[in-house]
Amino acid sequence: MTNSSNKNDSWGTRTIWGGEEEYFFQGATQVPIVHSVSFGYEDIDSWHDVALGKQKGHIYGRNSNPTVEVFEEKVRNLEGAEAATSFSTGMAAISNTLFSLLSPGDRVVSVKDTYGGTNKIFLEFLPRFQVDVTLCDTTDHEELEKEIARGCNVVYLETPTNPTLKVLDLKRLIDAAHDAGAIVIVDNTFATPINQTPLTLGADLVLHSATKYLGGHADALGGIICGTAKLINIIDHFREINGSTLHPMAAYMLLRGMKTLYLRIKQQNESAMKIARFLESHPLVEAVYYPGLESNEGHDIARKQMRGFGGILSFSLKGGMDAVRMFLPRLKYAHLAANLGAVETVAAPPRTSSHVECSEEERAAMGIPEGLVRYSVGIEDTDDLIQDLEGALVDLNIKTDHASDSV
Numbered sequence: 388m389t390n391s392s393n394k395n396d397s398w399g400t401r402t403i404w405g406g407e408e409e410y411f412f413q414g415a416t417q418v419p420i421v422h423s424v425s426f427g428y429e430d431i432d433s434w435h436d437v438a439l440g441k442q443k444g445h446i447y448g449r450n451s452n453p454t455v456e457v458f459e460e461k462v463r464n465l466e467g468a469e470a471a472t473s474f475s476t477g478m479a480a481i482s483n484t485l486f487s488l489l490s491p492g493d494r495v496v497s498v499k500d501t502y503g504g505t506n507k508i509f510l511e512f513l514p515r516f517q518v519d520v521t522l523c524d525t526t527d528h529e530e531l532e533k534e535i536a537r538g539c540n541v542v543y544l545e546t547p548t549n550p551t552l553k554v555l556d557l558k559r560l561i562d563a564a565h566d567a568g569a570i571v572i573v574d575n576t577f578a579t580p581i582n583q584t585p586l587t588l589g590a591d592l593v594l595h596s597a598t599k600y601l602g603g604h605a606d607a608l609g610g611i612i613c614g615t616a617k618l619i620n621i622i623d624h625f626r627e628i629n630g631s632t633l634h635p636m637a638a639y640m641l642l643r644g645m646k647t648l649y650l651r652i653k654q655q656n657e658s659a660m661k662i663a664r665f666l667e668s669h670p671l672v673e674a675v676y677y678p679g680l681e682s683n684e685g686h687d688i689a690r691k692q693m694r695g696f697g698g699i700l701s702f703s704l705k706g707g708m709d710a711v712r713m714f715l716p717r718l719k720y721a722h723l724a725a726n727l728g729a730v731e732t733v734a735a736p737p738r739t740s741s742h743v744e745c746s747e748e749e750r751a752a753m754g755i756p757e758g759l760v761r762y763s764v765g766i767e768d769t770d771d772l773i774q775d776l777e778g779a780l781v782d783l784n785i786k787t788d789h790a791s792d793s794v
């Protein structure tokens with residue numbers, strides 16, 4: 388976790404050179420994948436100094452690794468943080484962070500629309516350790532401010548949210564949290580540092596499921612958290628002991644994916660905007676959820692705090708789940724799967740992916756229509772994607788007419 392910063396460079400340059408300014412082992416221009424579990428020392432005194440953190444180096448692979456360290460450095464650079472530490476998955480980043488910072492009697496304030504796994508930690512696990520969790524209506528900023536002001540230790544935010552792309556006003560909630568003396572954690576997975584940097588708005592910690600956009604190729608799991616050295620040291624220490632270490636092979640694949648992060652996000656932002664406008668004007672589409680649309684409730688806040696609106700949108704079809712069941716398999720250019728943020732377009736109904744564990748009533752209470760489709764735009768040609776959607780909707784039109792005729 389060196390501190391060489393080229394913060395003034397532009398995003399495309401930082402995604403390439405961040406953490407990789409110098410040649411590696413024997414002049415290798417590309418990061419070596421160091422699979423060694425341990426690191427040997429002829430000199431017992433330097434071994435001791437490394438162990439005490441007085442000298443740079445590695446001792447044991449659960450604690451640190453040269454390949455993993457380069458990945459941490461690249462994301463640290465992009466988020467503009469003092470320090471970063473990585474994990475085997477995004478959920479490991481989230482759970483290790485919460486369990487290392489919270490103690491019995493503490494209180495967390497968050498929103499109802501966090502990622503499904505995070506929601507499970509809040510409702511199933513933290514209460515067992517006497518941590519009180521209050522989940523507010525996601526866009527009710529007044530309720531959030533009121534609950535934060537009642538006193539809390541951690542304010543946990545995620546924006547835009549999954550799957551309806553709600554937007555939280557980060558600056559406003561961070562200020563409220565700091566007035567109450569709370570630490571603010573932001574899940575920045577959907578936005579990526581290219582579109583949004585919560586630390587520059589005052590957040591204490593920013594985390595990612597690197598499995599999604601950072602890696603970008605849906606072939607490696609990983610997680611990372613960035614923030615002040617003081618907080619990262621606490622979390623890193625817990626992670627070392629808990630053992631949810633990022634594998635060096637995964638770190639390499641994530642790093643390789645990150646070299647195109649800026650190009651991918653630029654393309655995905657543009658495509659998602661065009662696709663959102665296309666869908667908004669389609670007669671069989673009931674509603675489109677995308678913060679880039681002027682009609683979207685979160686548009687003004689998104690414009691204030693994001694440099695781009697992201698590559699994920701969702702939309703509901705007239706005809707509900709029956710229509711979705713016919714529509715999705717007709718898409719030629721989309722994996723029907725649970726991941727997102729990949730180079731390929733991925734489409735999924737929340738009721739079989741992110742919110743499979745909720746009942747229909749719970750989904751309705753969260754404002755998730757049964758006929759919703761989450762669409763993670765890949766880097767395919769935008770016109771091909773629009774044609775693909777258009778074609779699938781034309782077929783759907785015939786089918787729905789048939790279905791209603793026969794009733």
Ligand SMILES: *Cc1c(COP(=O)(O)O)cnc(C)c1O
Pocket residue numbers: 476477478479502504545549574576577595596597598599608609610
């Ligand atoms: C996928 C995801 C996670 C969890 O990450 P894993 O790498 O699957 O553990 C957390 N937050 C968000 C917003 C996600 O999309």
